[in-house]
Amino acid sequence: MNAGNIVSVGIMALALSTLCFSAQAASVNLVSNGNFETYTGGYNGAPSQLGNSGTGGYTALTGWDVGAGSSGTYGFLFAEGANSTTGSQSQRWGSTTFNLWGPGTGGGNVANGLTAASPSGGNFVALDADSTLRGNGISQIITGLTIGQKYHLEFEWAAAQQKNFRGPTTEQVQVSFGASTQATAIFNLPDQGFSGWMTQSMDFFADSTTQTLRFLALGTPNGLPPFVLLDGVTLTVPEPESYALLGIGLLAMMLATGRRNPRA
Numbered sequence: 001m002n003a004g005n006i007v008s009v010g011i012m013a014l015a016l017s018t019l020c021f022s023a024q025a026a027s028v029n030l031v032s033n034g035n036f037e038t039y040t041g042g043y044n045g046a047p048s049q050l051g052n053s054g055t056g057g058y059t060a061l062t063g064w065d066v067g068a069g070s071s072g073t074y075g076f077l078f079a080e081g082a083n084s085t086t087g088s089q090s091q092r093w094g095s096t097t098f099n100l101w102g103p104g105t106g107g108g109n110v111a112n113g114l115t116a117a118s119p120s121g122g123n124f125v126a127l128d129a130d131s132t133l134r135g136n137g138i139s140q141i142i143t144g145l146t147i148g149q150k151y152h153l154e155f156e157w158a159a160a161q162q163k164n165f166r167g168p169t170t171e172q173v174q175v176s177f178g179a180s181t182q183a184t185a186i187f188n189l190p191d192q193g194f195s196g197w198m199t200q201s202m203d204f205f206a207d208s209t210t211q212t213l214r215f216l217a218l219g220t221p222n223g224l225p226p227f228v229l230l231d232g233v234t235l236t237v238p239e240p241e242s243y244a245l246l247g248i249g250l251l252a253m254m255l256a257t258g259r260r261n262p263r264a
Contacts, residue, residue, distance in 0.1 A: 027236050030142050030151070031213065032063035034233035036123040039077060043089035047077035047123060049098070050138070057091045061125070065139045073135035074128040075217075080117050083126070084163070099163040100126065100227060101192040118156045118197050120232035126160065129171055129219025129226040137174075137216035142235065145206040149237060153177070153202045153213075156232040159187040159195035162225035167191055169226035172218040177204040178211035183218070189226065197229075203238070 039047065039061050041054030050066040050073060051058025059077045066073045076088040076098055084102030089095060118124050128134050145151070159171035168190050174183045182202045187195050213235065219226030 027239075030144070030235040031140060031233050033061060034155075034235075035120050035231060036061055036064075036077060036125050038062040039123075042077075043091070043095070046089070047079050047082070048089035049091045050075040050077060050125070051091070057089060057095065061138075063140055065141075067135045071135060073137055074130075074133035075138065076126045078124055078126055080122055080124070083160070088126070100160045100194070101163050102194060118158070118229070118231035119199070120156060122231075124156075124229055124231035127215070127217035127228045127230060128162075129169075129217035129228050130222050131218075132222055133225075134217050137214050138230070139212050139214040141210060142177075142213050143210045145209050145211060147206055147209060149206050151177070151204050151206060152236050152238040153204060154232070154234045155200055155215075155230060156197050157184065157200055158197045158229040159189045159193075160227045160229055161189060161192060161194075162227060165224045167221075167224045168193075169224050170220045171195070171226045171228050173200070173228055173230070174216040174218050175202060176212070176214045176216070178207050180204050180207075197231075 039054075039059050041051075041057070042048045042059045043057040048057055048059045050061065052060055052066055052068055052072070054060030061077065066075060074092065076090070078088050079086075082088065083100045087097040087099040090098040125138065127138065153175065155173075157173050159169075161169055168188065170186050170188055172184055172186045174181060176182075182204075184198075184200050187198075189195060215230055215233075217226075217228035219228065
């Protein structure tokens with residue numbers, strides 16, 4: 001291999017390294033505690049009804065806002081597999097145990113079995129979709145954004161129903177990021193059912209350097225508590241397509257250089 005080819009290969013290798021570093025940087029999750037593993041308070045230290053204070057038996061999720069007092073979101077933090085067994089403690093209604101329909105509670109119409117273990121595993125959040133109790137949902141302020149930049153949101157969600165209530169329900173997740181709002185498809189849940197976990201992806205463009213990411217559970221009918229389960233929230237900068245195309249071009253050049261210099 002002559003000196004010119006050595007320099008060319010070196011430049012291409014450096015470029016490829018830069019591309020790999022850029023891809024890694026682009027995959028950084030901008031959401032804090034997106035798997036809901038970090039919290040304070042709780043009923044006897046265990047996951048329970050959500051509340052910003054983290055006192056009085058309520059669970060405060062690190063990095064997330066669920067609203068204050070009776071006007072806040074009626075939601076719960078569940079440990080993996082606890083939804084239809086030990087449940088989660090409800091402080092608003094007198095420290096009673098809150099459960100979802102499932103094998104441990106005699107639920108029927110359960111799709112995929114109900115362990116309620118999301119693909120992310122560990123804790124997950126259950127949000128009441130009844131319009132009288134959903135409040136403003138669960139939100140987090142995201143900083144350090146680039147105006148005009150596209151951001152890729154992914155999360156796991158599922159449709160469920162509170163134990164001791166009967167009848168078909170609908171569930172949906174509405175997501176807002178700054179001034180933009182998108183929603184999942186509406187899931188029609190049978191009586192005592194569970195949808196199984198679903199992966200949802202959405203793309204948003206930032207119009208400010210600081211924006212609020214909000215998840216709001218929507219469901220019907222009121223009085224038959226439809227619940228939305230949420231886990232595995234990530235917000236990343238997608239790798240530009242030009243990076244991938246440039247990488248393919250550089251690899252092609254390296255292969256061509258190798259063919260011209262078989263002794264190399």
